[in-house]
Amino acid sequence: MSAAVYFNNPAVAVPLSPAKFTVQGSAQPVDPAMITCVLTDPSGNITTYIFSNGTGVNQITKSSTGNYSLSVAGLTSEGLYTYTWIGTGNGVQQVTPGTFRLMPMTDSGIGMTGWYTGMEELKSRLTINPNDTSSDYEIQLAIQNASNWVTSYCGQPFYQITEARTFLPRSIWELDIDPMVSDPAVISSNLSVDLDYDGDGVYETHWTLGENFVLKYGHGNDTYNMNSSGIPQPYRRIQALMNAKNGPGMFPFPYPNLHMDQVKVTATWGWNTVPPNVSQATLMLAVDLFKSKDAPFGFAGTADIGLVKVQSNPWVTELLRPFILFTRKAGV
Secondary structure (H helix, E strand, O other): OOOOOEEOOOOOOEEOOOEEOEOOOOOOEOOOOEEEEEEEOOOOOEEEEEOOOOOOOOOOEEEEOOEEEOEEOOOOOOEEEEEEEEEEEOOEEEEEEEEEEEEOOOOOOOOOOOOOOOHHHHHHHOOOOOOOOOOHHHHHHHHHHHHHHHHHHHOOOOOOEEEEEEEOOOOOOEEEEEEEOOOHHHHHHHOEEEEOOOOOOOOOEEEOEOOOEEEEEOOOOOEOOOOOOOOOOOEEEEEEOOOOOOOOOOOOOOOOOOOOOOEEEEEEEOOOOOOHHHHHHHHHHHHHHHHHHHOHHHEEEEEOOEEEEOOOOHHHHHHHHHHOOOOOOOOO
C-alpha cells in the first residue's frame, strides 16, 4: 500500500491518518476528554484543530468510540507537513505523530512540467498496470528526483518557463544567454530585448529582432541553423547589428558601481521539446531510483557467487553527454 499523492492545491482535502485512542495500558477504545490535532506546515506555521462534535473538512470528526479523523483543505505550501494527535483525560494520555507531503502545483494544473518522463512511461518500463496506483507516490518521487538530477548534471533545464531575465554583457556585440525556445511562433509572441545603457537599473532602450539583433544557436560558434545537430536547438546567443535605429548597435559597457545586468530579455526559456536522449536517461535513472527501495545498502540479493550489488548505469551519462552546457556546468 503506497502513500497517497497530494498537491498544494487549496481545493484538495488531505485526510490525515485517523487517531485511535485507548485506555492507558490497554486496548480498550475510549473517548478522551480533550482531543486536538496540531498541524505544522513546511514553513513552521502551526494550526491547532480541536474536537467539538463538528463535521466536514477542517473539523475533527468521530466515527466511533475512540476513533477520530480529520481532513484538511486550503493548504498551499509545497513540502513536508507534520501533525500530532493529542488525547487527554478519561484515562487517556496519548500522542500520535504523522506526516504527509504536498507536491508542487503549477499553473498548468498538474505539477509535473519539470519532468522529463511520465508516470505511464515509468509504469510501462516497470511492467506495472497503468491503473495500479499503489506505487504512485514512489513513482512520482523517483521521476522528480531523476529529472532534477538530469537538470543539475547537464547544467540546464529542458522544460519551458516564460519570464524576464537579466544578463551581464561581456562583449559589446555578442551576449551569451540561457537556452531559449526557438520556435518561431513562440519567439514572435514572447521575445523582448531591452537595454540599460547608463546603468541606472531602468531599461530605456528596446531592440527589435532583425533590426537591432539576431539570434544564434549554440555557445562558442556561429550557428544559425536550428537542426544542424539533428535535434531542434534552442537559441543561446544574441548578436548586435549595426543599426542607427533604437541604439548604437552594441551592447552596454558595464562600469563598476553601476547596475551591471544591463540587458533584460523576456522570453520562453528552455527547449522546444525535451530531447529523446534526456527523456530516456531520466526514465532509466527513475527506474533505478524506484527499485532502490528493494535494494537496501545497494544490494539486490544473493547469487551463487555471493551478494549482488547494484551498479550505476553508464548509459545514463552517455546519453546526456551531448547536452551538458559547459558554460553553466560546475566542475568541468
